[in-house]
Amino acid sequence: MFDQESWRSQITERLAGFTRNPRQDIQIAGSASVLGYMAVRTLEPFLEAFQTEPVAAVLALAEITRGPGADMIVHRASQMRFQVSNLIERELRSSADLRAAVEQILVTLNVIHVARQRLNSSRDEWLRLTLLSELDAFSPDEFAQLRRLLHDPGWQSRYETIRSLRIRNGHYSAADLVLLHDGLSDGASHVRAAAARMLGQFAGTPPSPLVKALTRVALYDCDLETRYAAARTLGALRDRIASPQLIDHLTFCLSDEDNFVRSAAALALGQLGELAGTPTLIAKLTEMIRDSDFYAREAAARALGRIGSAAATSSVLNALIGAMEDADANVHEAAVDALTRLRKIRATMPLNPARAPTEPLVV
16 A cells, blocks of 8 residues: 555665666656656656555645645646656746645655765765755745755764764764664765774674664665675674574575675675575575676675685586686686685595595586
8 A cells, every 4th residue: 555655665766776877867757957856756656656546645645745735746646647757847947836745745755865875975965966056946935944954964074973983992882873873874975884884893792773774785885885894894793693584685685686786795795704605595606606797796706715615615616717717807806716715625624425535626
């Protein structure tokens, strides 16, 4: 059933292209402004739900905003569905009522925050300044809530606050852990990366919500360095957080349609090392060495090398030998490094009774 939660979730999915390449996705959407684009992506789930479950859609809208602007959205929902970009841009310029309704929806559903937290710092600043510039075209009395949200560029102060936790030497209070949890969802990549690094110094066992937030950053963050920071922290905490559920989740992500997620999952599993050495996982990583994406191939090779003895099998070694012929230099280097590690480990392992003494270690 369509409600605020499903509405917010669908908006997040629709912003995936924007967080990868903001300007390109705005052009693809046919929008002439960032504000118009945000309004379009926000209203699209409502317009679709209005066709299949109109009562639920109207109730969800009514919980957020009521008045002439909301009435306009409902009355023109069918027309907007097929010409949403052009109509929204035009109506935003001409109707103060619609602008008020759109602002309330954007604020209530945290659309700007969702967009900003997935952008790296430079793109986040571009989004913030561009939206503020576009809002200057309207009366100062309008978009007051949005202006307040956008006038906070203070990621630097949040960054320094999190960095100051170094004096704790890993002995964090409950308030410190809340600060780190919020930092992992911050709009600035520097803040998210700092929160991930500080969490890696935690002397205790992190609460489950923090582990989930850290895993989410390691897999899905738009900033490469932030993903690396989160993955390294997973490795630093591995003895305290490794669980069948976490490993199963990361293994499942190795088959994700998004190549960024596949490579990030392999990177995180490599940080867990021998704790991640399940037969299913090793088979997935071995298959991933032939992935279409070279980042994923490199990450899979490095992960296998770090898993250790459980991965020192003939099938894995043969796959790594094949990867040594990869056209990508980084994949080649990762395969050589992993092969060297696993051969050293295999040379010290006792013979498998099922293997004949004359059977070669690798074909």
